[in-house]
Amino acid sequence: xxxxxxxxGRDLEFVLGEHHKTVxxxxxxxxxxxxxEKFITECGATWxxxxxxxxxxxxxxxxxxxxxxxxxxxxxxxxxxxxxxISAFDLYLAATPDAFVAIDSGRGDFFVAxxxxxxxxxxxxxxxxxxxxxxxxxxxxxxxxxxxxRVVQQKIADGQIVPAVPMYLRPSYAEENKxxx
Numbered sequence: 001x002x003x004x005x006x007x008x009g010r011d012l013e014f015v016l017g018e019h020h021k022t023v024x025x026x027x028x029x030x031x032x033x034x035x036x037e038k039f040i041t042e043c044g045a046t047w048x049x050x051x052x053x054x055x056x057x058x059x060x061x062x063x064x065x066x067x068x069x070x071x072x073x074x075x076x077x078x079x080x081x082x083x084x085x086i087s088a089f090d091l092y093l094a095a096t097p098d099a100f101v102a103i104d105s106g107r108g109d110f111f112v113a114x115x116x117x118x119x120x121x122x123x124x125x126x127x128x129x130x131x132x133x134x135x136x137x138x139x140x141x142x143x144x145x146x147x148x149x150r151v152v153q154q155k156i157a158d159g160q161i162v163p164a165v166p167m168y169l170r171p172s173y174a175e176e177n178k179x180x181x
Contacts, residue, residue: 001045002052004148007032007068008060008088015145016050019043028064032071047079054152056145057085058167059103059111059119065166072164084152085164089113091143094151100134102127110139111169121169 004015012023012035021039025031040047055072058065069085076083092101093115100114102122110127113119114134122130131137155161170176 001049002054002149002152003036003040003050004054004056004086004145004152005032005036005068005072006056006145006148007064007071008056008058009064010061012036013145014039015148016040016043016045017149020146029067032067036071036075047075050079050081052076052082052084052152052156054084054086054148055164056091056148057087057164059088059105059169062166062168069164069166082156082161083164084155084161085167086148086151086155087113087119087167088143089119090151091145091147092138094147095144096136096138098134099136099138100131101139102131102137103139112139119167119169 001017006013007028012025012028012032014021014036016039019039019042023031023035025035053072053076055068056065057069072083088103089101093099098115101112103111105111105121109121109123111119112122112127112130
């Protein structure tokens with residue numbers, strides 16, 4: 001079985017087999033291990049049933065992404081199983097392979113990607129022009145994390161098991177607001 005973990009947003013989200021759960025929490029760092037263990041138990045599974053872990057690597061919350069990756073890597077190391085990074089773009093494109101993905105960053109621009117277009121940030125003006133090269137645009141609704149299992153299976157089958165690292169499309173707030181000494 002493949003466990004999928006998403007900490008890139010405000011909530012915790014998990015998928016295991018046919019089971020899917022979203023948990024609203026105050027502090028992801030405190031709740032993640034407890035809620036993940038509880039979810040696996042609710043699914044009638046144990047850690048030994050997990051063959052791989054997929055973790056959302058971005059774009060999203062800077063801290064949440066790092067937390068999810070660190071947790072997935074720690075668990076996977078103990079279980080001797082692979083961790084596969086999946087992006088929000090992977091999930092949107094799994095549902096709509098020919099789409100232009102535009103995710104509002106909440107900071108006046110958009111995170112975008114599409115077949116043949118590497119993930120990047122764009123202004124609304126750039127986006128309005130660029131998206132016309134694809135038949136549809138997605139990203140305005142949440143992605144379907146249940147597609148993560150299929151994405152991970154495909155990456156494993158294609159030999160795309162590379163270290164899961166955060167997908168940073170721009171500097172963090174701290175880096176942007178760093179004062180030169």
